[in-house]
Amino acid sequence: MRRTLTAAGETFPLATPFRISRGVKTVADVVTVSLEEGGIVGRGECVPYPRYGESIASSITQIETARAAIEAGAGRRDLLDILPAGAARNALDCALWDLELRLAGSDIAAALGLGSPLRPMATALTVGLDTPDAMARAATRLAGVPLIKVKVDRADPAAQLQAVRAAAPAPRMIVDPNESWTMAEVEGLQGLMAQLRIDLLEQPLPAKEDRELASFRSVVPIAADESVHVAQDLDDLPDGYGVVNIKLDKAGGLTAALELALAARARGLGIMTGCMICSSLSIAPAWVIAADSMFVDLDGPLWLSRDRAGGVTGADGYLHPPTQGFWGGL
Numbered sequence: 001m002r003r004t005l006t007a008a009g010e011t012f013p014l015a016t017p018f019r020i021s022r023g024v025k026t027v028a029d030v031v032t033v034s035l036e037e038g039g040i041v042g043r044g045e046c047v048p049y050p051r052y053g054e055s056i057a058s059s060i061t062q063i064e065t066a067r068a069a070i071e072a073g074a075g076r077r078d079l080l081d082i083l084p085a086g087a088a089r090n091a092l093d094c095a096l097w098d099l100e101l102r103l104a105g106s107d108i109a110a111a112l113g114l115g116s117p118l119r120p121m122a123t124a125l126t127v128g129l130d131t132p133d134a135m136a137r138a139a140t141r142l143a144g145v146p147l148i149k150v151k152v153d154r155a156d157p158a159a160q161l162q163a164v165r166a167a168a169p170a171p172r173m174i175v176d177p178n179e180s181w182t183m184a185e186v187e188g189l190q191g192l193m194a195q196l197r198i199d200l201l202e203q204p205l206p207a208k209e210d211r212e213l214a215s216f217r218s219v220v221p222i223a224a225d226e227s228v229h230v231a232q233d234l235d236d237l238p239d240g241y242g243v244v245n246i247k248l249d250k251a252g253g254l255t256a257a258l259e260l261a262l263a264a265r266a267r268g269l270g271i272m273t274g275c276m277i278c279s280s281l282s283i284a285p286a287w288v289i290a291a292d293s294m295f296v297d298l299d300g301p302l303w304l305s306r307d308r309a310g311g312v313t314g315a316d317g318y319l320h321p322p323t324q325g326f327w328g329g330l
Helices: 056-065 067-071 076-082 087-104 108-113 132-140 157-167 185-187 190-195 208-214 231-236 254-266 282-290
Strands: 003-020 023-037 040-046 125-128 147-151 172-176 200-202 222-224 243-246 270-273 313-315 319-321
Touching: 023 056, 023 087, 023 282, 040 087, 040 282, 056 067, 056 087, 067 076, 067 185, 067 243, 067 270, 087 108, 087 254, 087 282, 108 231, 108 270, 108 282, 125 132, 132 147, 132 157, 157 172, 157 190, 185 190, 185 208, 231 254, 243 254, 254 270, 254 282, 270 282
Parallel strands: 125 147, 147 172, 172 200, 200 222, 222 243, 243 270
Antiparallel strands: 003 023, 023 040, 313 319
16 A cells, blocks of 8 residues: 655744754754555654754755655665665654554554553753853752753853752753863863762764764763764764763664664663754654663753644653654554
8 A cells, every 4th residue: 555755844932942052942943754554644753953964955855855765665674775864864764663553553662662651751951051140040940850951162161060050959960062162171171070960971072073082081971962873873982982862863763773772782881862852753752762761851842832732741850751642653
């Protein structure tokens, strides 16, 4: 039976601006893919990321190049050869997962042994980049949650981190400079990160400069984000990294993300699951990776002023799964 593919851009306004070292977001721009076969519809979503040269238009163009093969019956394994890793492949891969499970009368929890129903999980809640005083005010509202993630830059990371930790002394803390630091800053802030009980430092150096982390032994684990997209990237990863941040939009879908998680664990690396600013349709498949991760950072939909009906919800630093049948089969 023939499939029908549709792909379109959608925009979800944010409730408040999201600031990182690269700029400010006020909306989440996504591409939604639907695959219909025999009256059954599978859905997937991706977030094109300008950091990787992606846009809504370029992602839809990529998806269109795969249309003939997908509508003729190509599966997830075929897709790995049809499209490169990235946002476009992610939307198609996740739509294929959803469609396959629905056609089989199964769901993702049963298929991958996750346990059903899915359980709530602690997720990092983000303190966006701002002045130290503004970041402290934001952190005060998160003082009782289990995990926060702090966006910093090169302006005055010490003051930013000290302000956040003073306002929120209890939560575990991830620090994310988004590639904005130098190696001198990584080394110079080691003592402060130990003093402030930082749990993870995420991608401090630009990906093209992270060879400087070779043989470096940080006082806190360092996670590779932009430096690792797929399993093959692990071959070139400097040994200063101890954790890999897996994002489906980087890996090009859940299929490749599962391969990356397996390969990372085989090398003794910890797993973090991350996301872009997105709707719950991006988060539902990422739940599979997050269910067995050291760190979970899936608060993307919690920044939205409106989300898709039936999506994930958040309360007190915990992410609650979407309604039954939202994505992933039954």
